[in-house]
Amino acid sequence: MSYVATAVTVLxxxxxIASWVVGAVSYVRTxxxxxxxxxxxxxxxxxxxxxxxxxxxxxxHAARVNxxxxxxxxCLMIAAAAWSAAANLHRFAR
Numbered sequence: 032m033s034y035v036a037t038a039v040t041v042l043x044x045x046x047x048i049a050s051w052v053v054g055a056v057s058y059v060r061t062x063x064x065x066x067x068x069x070x071x072x073x074x075x076x077x078x079x080x081x082x083x084x085x086x087x088x089x090x091x092h093a094a095r096v097n098x099x100x101x102x103x104x105x106c107l108m109i110a111a112a113a114w115s116a117a118a119n120l121h122r123f124a125r
Contacts, residue, residue: 033120054099
């Protein structure tokens with residue numbers, strides 16, 4: 032059972048890395064699609080405060096960035112929980 036928890040940890044970390052890459056690529060595409068220079072710099076400095084100002088094609092990429100951020104956080108939480116379970120199961124097996 033401890034090996035299953037370890038496998039879940041590895042898969043969750045792989046999902047976190049994949050979602051981070053998707054988020055980074057979408058973030059770059061969002062910045063490239065923003066026309067206004069002021070909004071672009073605000074997006075670089077304070078992403079959560081500028082999402083309501085993004086319009087057009089950039090809004091689709093911004094939505095993908097937000098989804099990737101949520102997926103990244105969820106994967107990290109699952110990895111932490113599975114790692115904790117794996118550590119406890121390895122300890123009890125001895």
